Amino acid sequence: MTDGFVADASAMLAMLHGERGAGAVAMILASTVVSAVNWAEVAQKARAHGVDVDGLQEELAHLGVEFVPFTTAEAEVAADLWHRGMRALSLADRACLATAIVRGMPVVTADRAWTDLAIKVTVKVIR
DSSP states (O other), rough: SSSEEEEEEHHHHHTTOOTTHHHHHHHGGGEEEEHHHHHHHHHHHHTTTTOOOOHHHHHHHHHTTTEEEEEEEEEHHHHHHHTTTTTTSSSHHHHHHHHHHHHHOOOSSGGGGGGGOSSSOEEEEOO
């Protein structure tokens, strides 16, 4: 198991927009991993809200956030989650969970429903 958390897009967006739970995410940035799939969702949704994301990845990396590729091992786990009945989860959600499963790390999210999932991952909800 690796120290730190895998952050999903909802947690990162809460922090970037200063929403409830932002402080909890800011406190763990130095040990946070974000998959490329989740970064795509963060960038997309931030841009949709008029946020300039140019240089944002570099700023977050400077604070300790590690951006990681979405591997074929994680892709297979994400597909397995869908086949195990987690069809209500988006691909980005399953990518986050798969990254956490493969790396043996807990996840941080704003999505309370994740605490009810039948998975072997610790889920920290920020709000």
